[in-house]
Amino acid sequence: MRDWVDRHLDWLGGLLLPPRCVLCGSSGQAPCLDLCAGCAASFAAADEPVLAGPDPLRRTCAPFAYAPPLDHLVHALKYRGQLATARVLGTLLAGWLAGRGLPHEVDVIVPVPLHPDRHAERGFNQSAELAHQLGRSLHLSVAESLAIRRRATPPQVGLHLDERRRNLAGAFGAGPVADLRVAIVDDVTTTGATLRELACVLLQAGACTVDAWCIARTDRGRIHSSARREPSPSAGWMR
Ligand SMILES: [Zn+2]
Numbered sequence: 001m002r003d004w005v006d007r008h009l010d011w012l013g014g015l016l017l018p019p020r021c022v023l024c025g026s027s028g029q030a031p032c033l034d035l036c037a038g039c040a041a042s043f044a045a046a047d048e049p050v051l052a053g054p055d056p057l058r059r060t061c062a063p064f065a066y067a068p069p070l071d072h073l074v075h076a077l078k079y080r081g082q083l084a085t086a087r088v089l090g091t092l093l094a095g096w097l098a099g100r101g102l103p104h105e106v107d108v109i110v111p112v113p114l115h116p117d118r119h120a121e122r123g124f125n126q127s128a129e130l131a132h133q134l135g136r137s138l139h140l141s142v143a144e145s146l147a148i149r150r151r152a153t154p155p156q157v158g159l160h161l162d163e164r165r166r167n168l169a170g171a172f173g174a175g176p177v178a179d180l181r182v183a184i185v186d187d188v189t190t191t192g193a194t195l196r197e198l199a200c201v202l203l204q205a206g207a208c209t210v211d212a213w214c215i216a217r218t219d220r221g222r223i224h225s226s227a228r229r230e231p232s233p234s235a236g237w238m239r
Contacts (some may be wrong), residue, residue, distance in 0.1 A: 057211060066216040109182075156194070
């Protein structure tokens with residue numbers, strides 16, 4: 001019944017407001033994806049879209065490389081607050097995950113939390129926006145308050161993996177999550193340090209497995225060059 005309602009709401013939405021590509025402005029894809037087929041086809045695939053681990057994660061999924069033009073969409077969401085892009089990115093990621101049967105192995109979606117100060121300043125959490133679109137598309141529940149950020153962490157950009165780990169130690173807390181299979185959602189992963197730290201906390205809180213679902217992966221060998229594409233890592237970058 002819910003599928004039927006969702007399909008018809010999408011159909012009605014497409015009639016009232018035809019989808020329009022957020023990148024080039026041409027017609028989007030029916031029923032309601034605001035991205036044209038040409039722009040979608042221009043997204044580069046990640047070298048390893050599904051990784052086993054890294055420990056303690058069961059697997060990490062990130063279908064796309066963090067490169068133009070997809071990085072423009074991530075920036076539009078994260079730094080310009082264009083929340084419509086979360087629908088596009090979340091819908092793409094949901095379709096990719098569903099095509100591989102991966103959502104069947106997950107009970108609940110948990111977005112990587114922002115520190116409350118950062119959330120208040122930005123007004124939204126881009127990971128939560130993605131998570132809610134995934135929840136709608138995949139009919140999975142989203143537990144936004146299950147994980148919390150206890151302290152704001154300094155910029156990760158430009159840090160090596162061991163420095164990132166030290167940076168994140170004790171940064172997260174989690175409520176009880178007994179016997180649930182969790183998928184953590186983040187926009188972009190680089191070294192996976194954030195995902196691994198949060199996975200540790202969720203497993204300590206009782207989760208049976210933790211996967212990570214991200215839109216894109218940066219090229220690990222080009223952490224410093226990709227950092228230059230990020231807005232300047234001012235104090236406002238802390239999350
Ligand atoms: Zn387009």
